[in-house]
Amino acid sequence: MCEFSEKLIAWLDRELPAENAANVARHVDICAECRNHLDVYRRVSETIDAYCDARLASSVERRSNPLAGRLAYTAIALAAAAALFFFLARPDEHLRSRFSAAPDGSPAIAQKAPVVAAPNVEKMPPAASASLRKPKRIKTEPLRRTPAPLTAWPSRNANWLPSEAPVYIAIPADALFPPGAFPEGVGFVADVNWRPDGSAQRLRLQPQLIGFETRGTRP
Amino acid sequence: MSGDSLPLAVSLSQVGTGSCEVTVLYSELHKPLLRYLVCLGLSSDEAQDVVQDAFVALQRHVTSGGSQENIRSWVFRVAHNRARNHQSSYHRRLSESFNAELHTVPNATTPEQLVLQKEKIRRLAKALQSLTKNERECLSLRAAGLRYREIAEVLGVPASTVAGTVDRTIRKLAGKCHV
Numbered sequence: 536m537c538e539f540s541e542k543l544i545a546w547l548d549r550e551l552p553a554e555n556a557a558n559v560a561r562h563v564d565i566c567a568e569c570r571n572h573l574d575v576y577r578r579v580s581e582t583i584d585a586y587c588d589a590r591l592a593s594s595v596e597r598r599s600n601p602l603a604g605r606l607a608y609t610a611i612a613l614a615a616a617a618a619l620f621f622f623l624a625r626p627d628e629h630l631r632s633r634f635s636a637a638p639d640g641s642p643a644i645a646q647k648a649p650v651v652a653a654p655n656v657e658k659m660p661p662a663a664s665a666s667l668r669k670p671k672r673i674k675t676e677p678l679r680r681t682p683a684p685l686t687a688w689p690s691r692n693a694n695w696l697p698s699e700a701p702v703y704i705a706i707p708a709d710a711l712f713p714p715g716a717f718p719e720g721v722g723f724v725a726d727v728n729w730r731p732d733g734s735a736q737r738l739r740l741q742p743q744l745i746g747f748e749t750r751g752t753r754p
Numbered sequence: 755m756s757g758d759s760l761p762l763a764v765s766l767s768q769v770g771t772g773s774c775e776v777t778v779l780y781s782e783l784h785k786p787l788l789r790y791l792v793c794l795g796l797s798s799d800e801a802q803d804v805v806q807d808a809f810v811a812l813q814r815h816v817t818s819g820g821s822q823e824n825i826r827s828w829v830f831r832v833a834h835n836r837a838r839n840h841q842s843s844y845h846r847r848l849s850e851s852f853n854a855e856l857h858t859v860p861n862a863t864t865p866e867q868l869v870l871q872k873e874k875i876r877r878l879a880k881a882l883q884s885l886t887k888n889e890r891e892c893l894s895l896r897a898a899g900l901r902y903r904e905i906a907e908v909l910g911v912p913a914s915t916v917a918g919t920v921d922r923t924i925r926k927l928a929g930k931c932h933v
Contacts, residue, residue, distance in 0.1 A: 544921045550902045575928045579878075582931065586875045586882075587897045591789045594798040 537568050544576055775822075776813050783826065786898040787833050793894040800840050808833040827904035830895065834908050874931075881930035889923045896920055 539562045545551050546559040563569050726739040784805060791801035811832050816822065882890065888909070895905040902920065906913040 541921065544924050545902075545917055548896070548902070548920070550917065576924055579924055579928045579931060582874050582878050583893060583897050583927075585871060586878050587789050587793050587894070589875055591785075591792050594792045594801070 537562075537566055537572075539563075539566065539569055540572055543569060543572055547573060547576055547580070776809065776816060779812070779825065779829070780809055783829055787830065790830070790894050790898040791833060791837055793897070794837055794891070796837055796840060800837075804833050804836045804840070807836050824904065824907060827900065827907040830898070830900060830904070831908045834891075877931050878927065881927050884930070885923060885926070889919055889926075892916055892919045893923050 539559055542551060542555065542559050543563075546556055546563075549556070551559060563573065727735055728737040730736045787805050787808065788798075788801050791804055792798065796804065808829050812825070812829055815828070882893075885893070891909060892905055895908055900908065902916045903913050905916045905920075909916070
């Protein structure tokens with residue numbers, strides 16, 4: 536490596552004392568290696584300048600259109616919510632067909648669809664039933680009632696055991712989506728259906744203006 | 755408080771003696787300061803606030819009879835220190851500031867130039883991630899047009915250290931960028 540190479544950048548930046556600068560200038564005229572290095576350093580410096588300009592321009596652009604980023608986030612969040620709703624709604628459709636009324640007017644479930652695990656739940660000893668229901672975080676009561684036959688369209692709670700209260704969990708929007716995607720105060724109420732074995736079967740999120748202090752179980 | 759140049763213009767118009775020099779300095783340093791602060795990772799609003807604070811401090815400094823020697827590095831030093839006060843964004847964004855996607859590339863007139871320029875900048879941004887905080891600050895101040903002596907005053911290090919850091923950093927980038 537040429538002995539002048541260490542001074543090239545300082546020379547390029549005009550930081551060398553006049554005498555040293557003159558020496559380097561004379562050397563660069565006759566040294567192809569140093570000229571090549573200088574060319575590379577000059578291009579890197581120009582790219583750094585371009586980068587800083589681009590950052591400033593991008594920053595100003597974002598500032599002049601502050602809604603763009605938020606709207607993009609909102610659009611993504613809404614698309615995600617729509618997709619989530621679609622996939623969660625499909626089991627509901629499936630349940631609709633299962634629970635739709637038969638031609639004679641009687642509930643189809645009473646004739647065709649087996650009530651999932653309901654007879655087993657009744658036969659289970661209370662201790663075993665309680666242990667299976669352990670994952671659920673609500674206060675449970677011993678199962679003592681036989682599920683009544685469904686006589687009407689049970690809406691979205693079709694696969695709940697009739698004796699169970701629905702569980703509502705308030706979730707801040709920021710916990711699900713990027714910060715700022717939803718206005719402050721918007722949250723989601725998670726509508727959870729549980730299988731008899733205690734695992735979650737379906738989760739439905741509903742955006743609501745909520746006070747998050749109301750989280751918990753409600754009838 | 756944030757805004758374009760209006761709040762600062764109002765502040766400067768209210769000052770008396772020495773306001774002319776400060777106004778001239780403002781028109782000279784406003785953009786380089788903004789560029790430096792944005793490259794450090796501050797948002798446009800935060801950078802505007804810091805620039806405003808720095809020039810208000812400069813006005814007070816001048817009217818109170820403070821030294822006007824090396825005034826450029828004085829303004830940059832004040833802005834540099836105030837930028838650090840934006841702790842929540844400074845430390846978070848300094849590491850990612852060179853990682854951000856660039857939406858605008860100035861001086862690219864044709865689509866081909868735009869693509870080439872973006873590719874160059876993308877490679878540089880990737881290479882910049884490997885630099886230390888000190889190296890990036892040195893480089894940003896150099897890009898803002900400060901001399902080595904001035905950078906040394908802003909960062910509080912010897913000028914020889916700045917020369918060595920700039921030299922090492924440019925070589926490192928040249929080795930990684932292939933521009």
